[in-house]
Amino acid sequence: xxxxxxxxxxxxxxxxxxxxxxxxxxxxxxxxxxxxxxxxxxxxxxxxxxxxxxxxxxxxxxxxxxxxxxxxxxxxxxxxxxxxxxxxxxxxxxxxxxxxxxxxxxxxxxxxxxxxxxxxxxxxxxxxxxxxxxxxxxxxxxxxxxxxxxxxxxxxxxxxxxxxxxxxxxxxxxxxxxxxxxxxxxxxxxxxxxxxxxxxxxxxxxxxxxxxxxxxxxxxxxxxxxxxxxxxxxxxxxxxxxxxxxxxxxxxxxxxxxxxxxxxxxxxxxxxxxxxxxxxxxxxxxxxxxxxxxxxxxxxxxxxxxxxxxxxxxxxxxxxxxxxxxxxxxxxxxxxxxxxxxxxxxxxxxxxxxxxxxxxxxxxxxxxxxxxxxxxxxxxxxxxxxxxxxxxxxxxxxxxxxxxxxxxxxxxxxxxxxxxxxxxxxxxxxxxxxxxxxxxxxxxxxxxxxxxxxxxxxxxxxxxxxxxxxxxxxxxxxxxxxxxxxxxxxxxxxxxxxxxxxxxxxxxxxxxxxxxxxxxxxxxxxxxxxxxxxxxxxxxxxxxxxxxxxxxxxxxxxxxxxxxxxxxxxxxxxxxxxxxxxxxxxx
DNA sequence: TTAGGGTTAG
Numbered sequence: 191x192x193x194x195x196x197x198x199x200x201x202x203x204x205x206x207x208x209x210x211x212x213x214x215x216x217x218x219x220x221x222x223x224x225x226x227x228x229x230x231x232x233x234x235x236x237x238x239x240x241x242x243x244x245x246x247x248x249x250x251x252x253x254x255x256x257x258x259x260x261x262x263x264x265x266x267x268x269x270x271x272x273x274x275x276x277x278x279x280x281x282x283x284x285x286x287x288x289x290x291x292x293x294x295x296x297x298x299x300x301x302x303x304x305x306x307x308x309x310x311x312x313x314x315x316x317x318x319x320x321x322x323x324x325x326x327x328x329x330x331x332x333x334x335x336x337x338x339x340x341x342x343x344x345x346x347x348x349x350x351x352x353x354x355x356x357x358x359x360x361x362x363x364x365x366x367x368x369x370x371x372x373x374x375x376x377x378x379x380x381x382x383x384x385x386x387x388x389x390x391x392x393x394x395x396x397x398x399x400x401x402x403x404x405x406x407x408x409x410x411x412x413x414x415x416x417x418x419x420x421x422x423x424x425x426x427x428x429x430x431x432x433x434x435x436x437x438x439x440x441x442x443x444x445x446x447x448x449x450x451x452x453x454x455x456x457x458x459x460x461x462x463x464x465x466x467x468x469x470x471x472x473x474x475x476x477x478x479x480x481x482x483x484x485x486x487x488x489x490x491x492x493x494x495x496x497x498x499x500x501x502x503x504x505x506x507x508x509x510x511x512x513x514x515x516x517x518x519x520x521x522x523x524x525x526x527x528x529x530x531x532x533x534x535x536x537x538x539x540x541x542x543x544x545x546x547x548x549x550x551x552x553x554x555x556x557x558x559x560x561x562x563x564x565x566x567x568x569x570x571x572x573x574x575x576x577x578x579x580x581x582x583x584x585x586x587x588x589x590x591x592x593x594x595x596x597x598x599x600x601x602x603x604x605x606x607x608x609x610x611x612x613x614x615x616x617x618x619x620x621x622x623x624x625x626x627x628x629x630x631x632x633x634x635x636x637x638x639x640x641x642x643x644x645x646x647x648x649x650x651x652x653x654x655x656x657x658x659x660x661x662x663x664x665x666x667x668x669x670x671x672x673x674x675x676x677x678x679x680x681x682x683x684x685x686x687x688x689x690x691x692x693x694x695x696x697x698x699x700x701x702x703x704x705x706x707x708x709x710x711x712x713x714x715x716x717x718x719x720x721x722x723x724x725x726x727x728x729x730x731x732x733x734x735x736x737x738x739x740x741x742x743x744x745x746x747x748x749x750x751x752x753x754x755x756x757x758x759x760x761x762x763x764x765x766x767x768x769x770x771x772x773x774x775x776x777x
Numbered sequence: 778t779t780a781g782g783g784t785t786a787g
Contacts, residue, residue, distance in 0.1 A: 299778075330778035365779040396780045403781095431781040467782050497783040529784045536784090567785040598786040605787090633787045666787075 207233040208242060224255060224262050231265040240273035260290040267293060271300030289320075295327045307335030311344070326363060333366040337373030345370040361387065365394045372401025392423050399432045408439035427464060434467045438474045446471045459487075466494045473502025491522065497530045504537035512537035513546070526553075528562050535568040539575040547576045567595050574603035594625050602634035610642030617651070627659055629667070636670035640677060648674045665695050672699045676706035681715040697727055704733065708740050716740040731757060 207230060214220045222230070227246055234243035247266055250258065258266070263286050270279035283289070283297050294317050301310040314332055317324065324332075329348055336345035349367055352359060359367070364383050371380035384390070384398050395418040402411035415433060419425065425433070430449060437446035450468060453459050459468075465488045472480040481502045488495050496519050503512035516534050519526055526534075531554060538546045551569060559565050566589050573581040586592075586600045597620040604613035617635050620627065627635075632655055639648030652671045655661045663671075668690050675684035681703065688699055700723045707716030720737035727733065734757035741750035 295778080325778090327778040334779075362779045367779095369779070391779095393780050400781065426780090428781045435782085463782060470783065473783095494783045499783090501783060527783095532784045564785050569785095571786065593785090595786045600786090602787060628786095630787055637787075 221253075222249075224259065227255070228262055228265045231262075231269045235265075235269040235272040238273055240275065243269040243273055258286075260286070260288060260293060264290065264292045264296050267296045267300070271296065271303070274304075276300055276304060289322070291322060291325055291328070294322060295325070295331065298328060298331050302331050302335050302338075305338075307338045310335045311339075311341075326357070326360075330363060330366040333370040337370040340374050342374040342376065345374060359383075361389075361391055361394060365397050368394065368401065369397045372397070372404060375405065377401050377405040377407070390418075390421070390423075392418070392426050392429065395423060396426075396428045396432060399429070399436075403432060403435050403439065406439075408436045411436050412440070412445070427458060427461060430458070430464055431467045434464075434471045438471045441475075443475045443477075446475070460489070462488055462490055462492055462495065466492070466498055469495065470498040470502070473498060473505070476506045478502060478506055478508060493519075493524050493527060493530065496522070496524065497526075497533055500530065500537065501533040504533055504540065507540065509537040509541045513541075526557070528559055528565055531557075531559060532564055532568045535565075535572045539572045542576050544573075544576040544578055547572050547578075547581075563589070563591065563593050563596070567593070567599050570596070570599050570603065574599075574606055579603060579607045579609070592625075594628065594631075597625055598628075598630050598634060601631060601638070605634050605638030605641065608642060610638045610644050610647075613638040614644070614647055614651075627661065629661055629664060632661060632663070633666050633670065636667060636674070640670050640674040643678060645674055645678045645680070663690075665691055669699050673702060676703045679706070679710045679712075681707060681710060681712050685715055685719060693726065697723065700726070701733075704736050704740075708736060708743070711740075711743060713740055713744040713746065728760070 211222055211226060211230060214222070214226075227250055230246045231243060234240075234246065246269075250262065250266075255262070263282055266282045267279045270276070270282065279297060279300055283293055286293060294313065298310045298313050298317075301307065301313065310331065314324070314328065317328070329352065333345060333348055335341070336348065345367075349370075352363070357363070364387055368380040368383050371377070371383070380398065380401050384394065387394065395414060399411045399414045399418075402408070402414060411432065415425070415429065415436070418429070430453060433449045434446060437443065437449060446468075453464060453468065458464055465484055469481045469484040469488075472478075472484065481499065485491070485495060485499045496515060499515050500512045503509065503515065512534065516526070516530070516537075519530070531550065534550055535547075538550055547569075550572075554560050554565055554569065566585060570582045570585045573579075573585060582600065582603045586596060586603075589596050597616070601613050601616050601620070604610070604616060613635055617627070617631070620631070632651070635651055636648055639645070639651065649671065652663065652667065652674075655663050655667065668687055672684045672687045675681070675687065684703055684706070688696055688703065691699060700719050704716060704719045704723060707713075707719060716737065717740075720733060720740070723730070723733045724737075734753055738750045738753040738757075741747070741753065
C-alpha cells in the first residue's frame, strides 16, 4: 500500500503514504521495516518533502537500523538529492561501507541534475579507480554531462565503450547519444544514430528536433516534427515548445498561430511552460499586445514569465514598460536572476539613461551577480550606450576572465564613441592575448574604421580576415568595406567590392555609393551605379532624384532631364521627409 | 537512465 502511494509521484500521495504507516503502527502495532522505510523515502523524494524524508532518516537511526543496507542508503541519498540537499547525500555516500553501483549512480545523477556535470565526471573517474563497472544508467547520465560540458572526446569514448562491449543500444541510450552529439555540434552524427532506430518514441523525436534548433536549422527541425506526426506519434508538451521555437526561428508567425490554435483546442494553454514559450514567441515577432495578453492570463507566473515579458518589451521599443514589469517582480516575492537582469540592461540601453544603468549596477552587486561574465559584458555595453565610455572601459579592465565577447563588446564600445584608433589597438591586443576574432569582431572594427575614415587600416584588416583568421567576409563586412572606400572617394574600388555581394543584397550598398558619387561629383561611376540601382529597385524615387542631381551638377542637363521624365512617367512622387522625436518619459 | 523555456558582443 505504502509502495503504491510512493510510486504515485504526487505530494498528496506522500502524505497518504505516511498516514498509512501511522495506521499500521497504531492499529496493528506493526513497526515499519526496511522495505517500508525505502518506500517512504521514495514518497518523500518524489514529493520533494524534505521534512518527511529527514524524519524517516531520524527514525531509522533511532531504531538502530543504522547499519543500513545498500538499498536503504541509496534511497536516503536519492531522497536528499531530490530535496536539494546534495551535501547530506554526499555524506550518506561517504559513510557507506560497501557502495553498490546504484549509490554511485544516485550521486552522479544528483550532480548532473543540479548542473554540476564536472563533479559528476570526477565521481565517474573515482568509480573506475575503485573497479566498479559502470552500467547503462551511469553512462546515460555521463552522456548528458558530456553534452552540457561539450566534452565531445569523452562522449565519443563512452560511445566507443558501448560498441566495444557490444552493448545493445536501446531507445534511451541512443537518445542520450543523439543528445550528446547534438550538444557538441555534431548534429549529423546524431542524425545517423536517429536513422538507425526503427521504432522511435516521442522523446527521441523531440531530442532530434531540439538538436536541429540548437544547430540553427529550424527547417530541418520542422521537417522532423512532420515526419513524427506522419509516423502517427502524438506531439507532447515538449514537442509544442520545440514547434514554437521553430516558428520564431523561421520567422514564420503562421506556424506559431497554428500551434497556438492546437494549444487552445487541446486545453493546455494553462501550462505555464507552454504559456511562457507562446508569450516569448509573440514577443519575438513584435506582437507585444498578444504577448501581454498571454502574460496577463498566466495565473502562476514564474521568473521565466516575467523575464520573457521584460525581454519582449525591451526588444521592441517599450523600454519603460520593461522597467515597470521589473519593478513588479518584487511584489511577487520572486528574485530576479542573471537572465532577468541582462534583459533589463537591454531596456536601459535603449533608453540611454546612465542613472538607471548605475541603479541596475547596484542591484547586480546586491544580488552578488557582479562576477558573472554574461552580466559584465551586458553592463559594459549598457554603459557605452548610455554615453559613459569611461565606465565601460573601467568595467572591461576589471574583468579578470575576459571572454571573446568582452573583447568584442569593448571594441564596439570604442567604435560607437568614434574612437577608431583605440578600437584598433584593442583589436591588436586581443590577438596578442590569443583570442580568436570572429565575424562580429570584424563587423565592429570595420565599422569603426569606416566611421573614422581609417581607410588603409580598415582595408588591411578586411584582407586579413580570410588570409590570417579564416573568417569569410559576409554581406555586412563587404558593406563596411564598400562604405570605407566610398566615404573617402575611392569609388571605383568601392564599386568593385559591390560585385562580391549577391544582387538582392546590393541595394543599400549601391544607395550609399550613389550618394558618395554625388559628393565626389563622379559621373562615370554614378551613372553605372544609378542604372544598376534602377534595375534592382525601379520604384525608388530617391534614386531618380540623386542620379538627376549628379547629371545636372556635372552640366549634363539633357541626361538629367531624361531621368526626371522617366520618373514622372512612372509617376514617382518625392517622398516627403519627416522626423520623430520621442519625449522622455522616464527620468 | 533519455526531451523543452527567458540571455551577453554588431
